[in-house]
Amino acid sequence: MEIVPPAVLEHLGRQIGIPPPRVASIRAFYRRRRTLFDHQESSRKALGRGPLNDHAERGLTAYLRREAATAYDVTELMTRARTWLVGKHYVLPRERDIRRQAVAARRHQEQRLFSAIEVAAPLSARQDWLAKLAEPREPDQTTHLEWLSATPATLSARAL
Numbered sequence: 503m504e505i506v507p508p509a510v511l512e513h514l515g516r517q518i519g520i521p522p523p524r525v526a527s528i529r530a531f532y533r534r535r536r537t538l539f540d541h542q543e544s545s546r547k548a549l550g551r552g553p554l555n556d557h558a559e560r561g562l563t564a565y566l567r568r569e570a571a572t573a574y575d576v577t578e579l580m581t582r583a584r585t586w587l588v589g590k591h592y593v594l595p596r597e598r599d600i601r602r603q604a605v606a607a608r609r610h611q612e613q614r615l616f617s618a619i620e621v622a623a624p625l626s627a628r629q630d631w632l633a634k635l636a637e638p639r640e641p642d643q644t645t646h647l648e649w650l651s652a653t654p655a656t657l658s659a660r661a662l
């Protein structure tokens with residue numbers, strides 16, 4: 503850890519009326535692990551942030567499921583989740599927890615879409631679609647499914 507500059511220590515010593523230590527590292531301030539947690543808790547309270555409890559997590563899940571209908575990218579869903587959490591004054595959970603919820607919302611939306619297709623299209627039509635998707639295309643002999651899955655070279659309307 504870096505050493506706290508002597509000028510900062512001297513300034514703090516003058517402010518609180520005690521002689522400053524000669525050398526101090528940031529690590530020395532956090533020798534007791536509990537101090538770090540106490541500072542984090544004080545910061546959370548000062549900012550008016552609440553913990554992400556079960557009720558809040560259910561709210562986030564419902565929000566992400568609704569948003570997954572229009573946001574097809576997990577990264578976009580993660581951004582929307584962070585925005586929702588900050589707007590509701592919650593402490594942001596770990597990045598992997600936000601990703602897990604975004605992925606789950608995306609999968610939930612895909613399952614709803616698949617179920618709607620199964621209801622709307624007979625089995626024979628779905629089998630025909632799968633066969634068509636597996637056929638090679640003329641220009642480059644990739645299948646239609648591979649072509650649809652490929653990322654366009656640019657984001658121009660023509661490429662899309």
